[in-house]
Amino acid sequence: MTPAVPAVLAEIAGLALRNAMPDVHPADRASSLGLSAALLGMAAEVWDGTAARLVEENRAVRALLARAGEVGLDFAELAVGDDADLRISSLQAANDALRAALIALQTAAEAKSPTLDADIWAELVASTERRKMAASPV
Template identity: 65%
Template sequence: MKPEVPAVLAELAGLVARNAVPDVDPAERAGALGLSAALLGMAAEAWDGAAQRLVEENRALRALLSAAGDLAGRDAWLAGGVDDDLRISVLSAANARLRAALVDLHAAVELDSSPEARVLEAQIWDELRRSTERRLMSGALA
């Protein structure tokens, strides 16, 4: 979920505090409560699956970097990582590093005209599609 769940929860805390004041317009309060309920539901869904999604994604990105060989360049070392620490903040930081490496790898693959590069490019696009699907919320219009 973007923004990250802790930021959403902090914003909701402020929204609840602002709407606890007795002189808030009832229509404004109703709108704020509706928004709060929707965001809390989305945050709960995102948080529940976040570690699993990040571990799956980090694994897939490491596999792509590993398969890239020399094309991975300076980011090749990331392919050997593992997710031992399952805190969301740690998994997210690793995911950000791996995604940055994927961007660099994708750029390198696009410049390479070899058949192997075309296969890797297709694998990159496939992982990007799967990554998007992992992030779909149950109420998403898709």
């Protein structure tokens, strides 16, 4: 999720301190606390699974990038990563690089390889299932 969870939690901590002051207007405090509660709930929901989700997704995208030769591209360097650093910020940085390359790969696959294009779509659908929140409206 972006903005990253730790930065948002730090901001909410500061907000909670400000809302503890007696001169905060009740309507402002209610609005702030309600939204903060919703964000805390979402942060709690993703806390345990984020690293596993990113590792799974990075593996799936690397497998697709390894096939870049089918459409005349070369993502060999990206395709051999191993997610040795399990900090979420590191996994997310790798995920960003991989998904940026995936966009280039799919753009080429649309013109040259319907099979690869279909496999990329399958991963994109799977990625939205991995990221789905309990209260998702869709």
